[in-house]
Amino acid sequence: xxDYQPLALKLRPQFFKDFIYNEPIILILKNMILKSQxxxxxxxxxxxxxxxxxxxxxxxxxxxxxxxxxxEFEPCGKCPSCKESLEGTHPDILEIDGATHGNxxxxxxxxxxxxxxxxxxxKKIFVVDEAHNLGRSQASWDALLKILEEPPEHVxxxxxxxxxxxIPDVIKSRLISLDLRMVPTKIxxxxxxxxLAKKDLGFGKIPTYDVAPIIANSANNSIRDALTxxxxxxxxxxxxxxxxxxxxxxxxxxxxxxxxxxxxxxxQHNTAGLWALLNGIMESGIEPxxxxxxxxxxxNNLMTIYLGGFVETSSLYTPYMSEFAPARLIxxxxxxxxxxxxxxxxxxxxxxxxxxxxELCA
Numbered sequence: 001x002x003d004y005q006p007l008a009l010k011l012r013p014q015f016f017k018d019f020i021y022n023e024p025i026i027l028i029l030k031n032m033i034l035k036s037q038x039x040x041x042x043x044x045x046x047x048x049x050x051x052x053x054x055x056x057x058x059x060x061x062x063x064x065x066x067x068x069x070x071x072e073f074e075p076c077g078k079c080p081s082c083k084e085s086l087e088g089t090h091p092d093i094l095e096i097d098g099a100t101h102g103n104x105x106x107x108x109x110x111x112x113x114x115x116x117x118x119x120x121x122x123k124k125i126f127v128v129d130e131a132h133n134l135g136r137s138q139a140s141w142d143a144l145l146k147i148l149e150e151p152p153e154h155v156x157x158x159x160x161x162x163x164x165x166x167i168p169d170v171i172k173s174r175l176i177s178l179d180l181r182m183v184p185t186k187i188x189x190x191x192x193x194x195x196l197a198k199k200d201l202g203f204g205k206i207p208t209y210d211v212a213p214i215i216a217n218s219a220n221n222s223i224r225d226a227l228t229x230x231x232x233x234x235x236x237x238x239x240x241x242x243x244x245x246x247x248x249x250x251x252x253x254x255x256x257x258x259x260x261x262x263x264x265x266x267x268q269h270n271t272a273g274l275w276a277l278l279n280g281i282m283e284s285g286i287e288p289x290x291x292x293x294x295x296x297x298x299x300n301n302l303m304t305i306y307l308g309g310f311v312e313t314s315s316l317y318t319p320y321m322s323e324f325a326p327a328r329l330i331x332x333x334x335x336x337x338x339x340x341x342x343x344x345x346x347x348x349x350x351x352x353x354x355x356x357x358x359e360l361c362a
Contacts, residue, residue, distance in 0.1 A: 008227040021183045033073040039176045040151035045164035046180030049222030052160040056127045060093045061085045064121030092118040095127045102136035107143045131159035132166035148174040182221035189216035210244040254294035263320040271361040288349035335359045
């Protein structure tokens with residue numbers, strides 16, 4: 001029996017052409033590779049689950065690929081260097097977890113490794129995940145700064161971080177910063193539909209037009225989260241049947257079609273009605289935290305549409321926009337921001353949502 005492999009690993013892109021979204025970043029990397037103008041330090045930043053580490057690995061594989069021609073930028077995926085990289089055993093591609101290697105002693109060991117020339121490839125590449133944790137003290141950052149100021153020609157640093165602001169400016173000034181954008185819901189929906197249509201993954205008969213939008217709206221603009229959700233849904237829906245309702249039940253997701261009801265109750269100042277609706281959603285199995293996140297999204301979307309921004313579910317909001325004056329919207333946003341803080345530290349989250357219901361309808 002073969003070992004089970006999660007979808008997020010099975011479907012992880014191995015080539016630039018397979019990477020989802022962020023085409024400008026891919027184009028920048030492509031030109032760097034083709035022109036042999038690889039900086040000694042790059043930082044990929046952006047929210048979780050959008051492919052920062054995956055992109056770093058593809059870049060590392062391409063730089064050390066033995067069969068890649070000068071007119072190509074994709075790794076071949078077949079040479080010994082590519083194979084060892086894919087297996088995680090390449091001696092010149094080192095992955096470091098910044099969360100566990102932030103002490104000055106750890107930094108010194110890393111710098112000692114960087115001083116050695118490559119054993120197999122053209123470059124010695126350090127892929128640093130959670131890079132904002134790499135310097136737990138000023139001494140750690142200072143030690144790292146020294147090698148970034150005078151980097152060996154054979155070394156490439158690739159920092160990946162969700163919190164670029166925590167990396168000192170003096171470090172960032174030595175790195176080429178490439179900021180990955182969050183993946184739009186529509187892109188995730190399309191990608192999910194493509195995955196659900198793959199017969200080689202055991203799919204092919206699933207009502208994708210019902211299922212994909214729910215997964216996409218619950219994925220928080222993250223491809224990885226979408227695949228993780230799908231992993232959760234499969235065993236439940238294989239047993240209960242694939243439908244919109246079974247997917248919502250499996251995820252414990254908020255049905256976006258309830259948005260008009262929520263808006264209508266807020267407009268009517270119907271506190272009892274709003275609480276009954278939200279409580280009913282919780283009684284169906286949705287936890288307070290994701291429910292409050294959905295409620296926050298509703299208010300945030302109201303503000304976004306009012307300010308002329310784009311919201312993919314704007315058709316649900318349009319009939320109600322005339323009922324919300326600027327002062328009312330600011331009030332609603334203040335309530336959500338205040339209760340978000342309360343929810344984080346409360347032992348009675350249901351009561352926080354009760355209070356928020358009263359305030360939103362006041």
